[in-house]
Every structure is written in C-alpha cells, then in structure tokens.
Amino acid sequence: MDWLDDRIGIKALLGGALDEDVPGGARMRYVFGSVLVYLFMQQVVLGILLAFYYSPSAASAWASTAYLNDQVTGGWFLRGLHHHGSSAMVVVTVLHLLQVVWAGAYRKPREVNWWSGLGMAGIVLAFALTGYLLPWDQKGYWATQVATGIMGTVPGGEPMQQLVQGGHEYGNLTITRFFAIHVFVLPLALAGLLGLHLWVFRKHGVTPPADLSEEELVQKTQPFWPNQLFLDVLAMALCGAALVGLTVYTHGAELYAPADPASNFVARPEWYFLFLFQLLKYFDGPLQIIATVIIPGAVAAVLLALPFLDRSPDRKPRGRMKVLAFVGALMAGVVALTALAIVEDANKESYREGVELAKQQAERARELAKEGVLPAGGTAVFDNDPKQKTRLLFQEHCATCHTIEGKGGNEAPTFDGYGTREWLTALVRNPADKRFFGGAKGHDTMEPTPKDSLSDEQLAAVVEYMVYLQGDQSEVDKALVEKGKTVWENDAECSGCHEVEAGAEGVGPTLAGRGTTAWVARVIADSSAPDLFGDTAQMPKFGDKLTQEQITALAEFVTSAGTQ
C-alpha cells in the first residue's frame, strides 16, 4: 500500500472517495444509490462475459445464446444473473427515486442531481428494452416489435422507427443496432451521467432527515468510511444473494424458440413494461397516442419540473403533500395496471395455451440446438428434427415424382393415406389414376378392376386380405380376411400377376409383407428385385445414393403417412 501510494498517490485517491461525513448518521435508506452502482457494474461485467459467446446477427443470435445458455459451463447462471439483474436495476431505481422524493432531495440546490438521475432511469429502461431483443427468440422478437411499432405510430415516428430498427423490417441491422446501443452507447451514457450524478452529490452531500435539528445532525454525524459504506455493502450483498437465489430458482433466464416472423406469438413485454402494455388497451385507434406519448410525456415533464413545482418552504414531508401524493398516485397507478395485466392474462385461456405451446417449442428447439444449428440459423434448428431431416431428404430425392403431405410431383404414386384400405381400394379400382401409376409414363402393367368383375363387397374383402398379408394380424377382421382369401383364389384376377408368398416372383410385386416399412425400404433401395416390380420397375435405385439409415427413415416417413 505504501509502495503504491508513493508512486500513484492511492491513499489520497481513496481518501478523496471515502472521507466524507454523513450528517445525522449512516442510514439504510441511503443505500439505494450505491446498490445501483453495484448492479450497474455487475451488469457491465456480466454483459462483457456474455459477449464472449453471444454473436449479434439474425442467423447466429439465437443459436449462440442457446449455446452459451445450455452448453457453456456456467452460462445459464451468468445469463440468468444478467437477466434478473436487469429487473433488479429497475426495481432499485424506483426505490432510489422514492427515497429521493421522500427526503425532498430533488429540491434546490440538487436539481442537477435529480435530472441526471431521471436521465439514468431512462437509460436503465433503454438497456432493458434493447437487451430483451438480443437473444432473438420469439418472446424478445415479438415484444420488441410492439415497442418499435408504437414508435412508428406517433407523428413523425416512422423515420425514427426505421432509424432504430435499421430499415422497414427486422433483420441483421436491427440486431447490430440494438447490440451497439446496448453494449456501447448506453453504458457510456450511463457512466457519464453517473459521474455527473456523483460529482454533484459529493458537492452538496446527502440530504439528511428533515426533522432533525442542526445540532442533532452534527451530534449524530458518522463518517462514510466505514459506517455508511458498511451498510451499502451489506445492502449490495443482500441484493446479490437475492439475485443468486432467484437465478438458481428459475434456472436462469428463459429462452424461447428462435424468432419466427411467420409465426404468431403471444407477445408480452417484460414485467416492468406491462403497465404501459395495459394502458395501451384503454386507448384505441387515434386515441392510442394518449397512452403512448401524452401520458408518459406528461409524467416525465412533471417529474423533470418537480424542483420548480415544489414551492414549500422546507423539506418536511407535511409541507410537500402535493408532491408526495402525485408520486404516490403514480406508483399506485403503475402497480394497479401491472396487476390488471397479469390478472387478465391469467384468466385468458388463449394466452395460457399460447404460452404452453411456446414453452414446448422452446424446449424442443433447445434440445435440437445441441446438435448444432445449420448455417441459416434461427428456425433452421428445426431441421435437426429427424422427421424434418427425412422430409428434406424426401424433397430432394423423391418429391419430383411422389407427393407426400400434399407436396410433390405426380409421376408416381402419392403417399398421403398410403397403404390404408381406402388407398388400396382406389388403387385396385383404377391404377391408372394420377394418384397411383397414371403419372408414370409407360407404367400401365396393372389393369383396372371394374365393379362388374369385382363387386365393392368382394373388393373390401380382398383389401382386408391384402392388409392381412402385410403381416400385422392384430387389426384385421378375421372373417373378412377368410372371405377375401376365397375371392382371391376364385374370382379375382389379381393372382395372375401377384403372388402371396414371401419372396415369390410375379409380374407385380408379391403381396406378402407389401407396404410394410421394410418392404418400402427395399423398394427405395432397388425396386427392380424380381419379387418387387421386376422388369416394370421405373424408379431410380437409391441403394447406392443413400445410407441404410436414410432409406429406413424415408420408408417410415412413407408408411406413417398412411396412419395419419
């Protein structure tokens, strides 16, 4: 310490910061400002740590946030602290403001202290708003859309909105702008105002309780170091402990599914903005501006002018009833609106369902993100879904000829309803329909079976027999199968081409095991096997192009299209 002091004069520096009298003695109600300084510093540290992993672009914001939250050691905890720390800053800012109002500390000569404080309160809200968008998840995306949308509705707000969001729509520029504002502009602005705030505070000193006489103040005076600082640090520790508790309890901050501009999402702002959201509900159409600009503007104007509006001779609360009543009513209004918003949502079935759905999607997306997200980013995470992967594979290799889920070509059989009794019936009646082989040029081997050669009743029995031949006997009508077998052997012309023993060769495929996943997989690999389509096969062979796993997945995809 002495060594350092000789060189940089640290003792004088520390002394300058710590040597100060607190007239009337150290008090718990002076801690809020210091706790805010602590919270801000902690947010800075946490924010810088998050930026070690967070990547600000539309393609990578969500994926990098999911990575830092779900995979990086301690990521969920640090992100959770930053998230809840932001709520804590809002709460403590309000408490600090209330203590300042109660003490009458906004009055002459501390006007600049008051104004710089109001400026910082605005910055804290701006931090919260800009940070909320950064994860680029459904919640942040849609809630922030509402905020910038409001900006666009006020007169002259449109260019403002475009400036803030970097264009007509949300995109890369929105993120880079919000990021630059969140991590560079706002911290610098807050630090600058805080410097002014503290400088002015040190110039005038703390505003002591109004009911103590001059003598009492002097008599009770305590030094800042260590008496007040101990209380300050104690409050910081309590606040820090509460934050850690909250973070562990909630397991960090929520992360919803990646932003999807094509979806609809129950957009709600963060809880500390809910009162504005609720206020908006009461002013429709052209009146909206009352909720978005006029009321908030008027409140801000009154607060800014407070040092001049308060004409009472001294700081005693009794003389400042009007001011206290105004601020009290303001707080009551905010609390009431917030409560109303919460209660209304809690009673709204559609909202609760929306949130439930969003949570399920979020869980799924974050699970899939662990395999890495494809370069398109964001919602591309859902391509990791095995079913989606198979769907893409189908699109790539099969959809030029086959249709599934209503999409694809019709040069080969359609798979919606594949293998169901209805599908089989329609196929037997008219194989040349576009739904079946009609689109495949030259594939006219299978003859239609009109009603006069096989009645509807007979066909139903044959179809049941075909289902039975697939191998799964649990869901067939035994009696009908027997009947079908008889029809097959005596009346139907099918047996001329189709065998019913496994592996048996015929003009058409054997019906034993036909339509099962394994059978479809064999067709995909090589449809020209003698017990499959043999010489009439037209489909490309995929045995060389796709892995066995891919083929099985495709086969499952096809057969499951019949069970839906």
Added chain:
Amino acid sequence: MSEQDSSEGAPKTGGGAPDDPSRRRMLKVGIGVLGGGVAAVCAVPAIGFVGFPLTHEVTSSGDGFLTVGKRSQFSAEAPVKVDLYASRRDAWTRVDSVKVGSAWVLEHEGKLVAYSTTCPHLGCAVDFDGNDSVFKCPCHRSEFKLDGVAASGPSPRPLDTLEIREEEGLVAIRFQRFRQGIAEKVEV
C-alpha cells in the same frame, strides 16, 4: 424505506468523532468479507465460463469413420481418389456434408489401404501417375510407390495411411491430419 435510524443502539459519539476502534475494525472486516462475496458471484463462474474451450471440444469435423463408397469400387488395378465428407461443428453451428479432405484408396496385397492425399513433405495434394504406377507430388517431386514408401524426392516419410474399415460392403475411412516435414507420423 424505513425512517428508522439504523445506527440506533450503536454507541453514539458526538461531533463527527469516529466510533470506538473495535467497532470500526468490525465494520471494515464486514465490508471486506461482504464485498468479496459480492465480487465472487461473478468472478467464480466466470472462470469456467471463459475457460470453456480449454476443456471442451468446440469445433470438430468427422472424427469418426466416413463412408466413401462400395467395396466393389476399389481394386488393385489403380488407386481411386475419394473425397471425405463430414458434418463440421463450429460452436453453435453445424454444416453438413462439407469436404474435410480426400484419400487415395486401393487394394494392395489383397488388403484395402487408404492414403491421405496430403504430401508428408509440405502438404501439397499428391497425384497418381497411371503410366508409371506411382504417386507423384506436384510441388517438390516426391514420388511414392503403391505401398506408400517414398521412392524419391524430399518427403521424409511414406504416404500417411488412414484407418480403413469395411462394413456390409461399404468402405469407411477415418480422416486424420498429420504433422508435415518430419520423419514420424504424428497426428495434429
């Protein structure tokens, strides 16, 4: 926001004089302990967080065996060059089917072998010359025989063999990179 004087009950000393020294000591220790605790909340998890890449595989590309084709594609007649495709992970991103490297595959003395196409000298891509039946590096004229041994040129070691595996008629190769310019084959 209580109006209560929290220092009430503490020994009052008038005129701004400090409290008794032992109380002051206690307060200072309290400040140190609580302040340290507050700082630790971020500092401790920050260590594991920032150091995460030291203990975890952050990027990866095809560490396992990569299928390159059917067994019937390869023979003793001439080596076949195959490209190796794998999924590449880079932190949160995954890219499917990126080319991570290539290999020469041939049957040698009845066994399938795969050589990395990366020249052990300085890393150029080695070609195969069908006329002379040797692998030739275009950069500094290293030549390798079919068994991989360096026949001429500056290469300090034979072509690097890659692990190869046959399964259900399919051939798969494990792709690795090795240090260049030294006599030993050391994976990087």
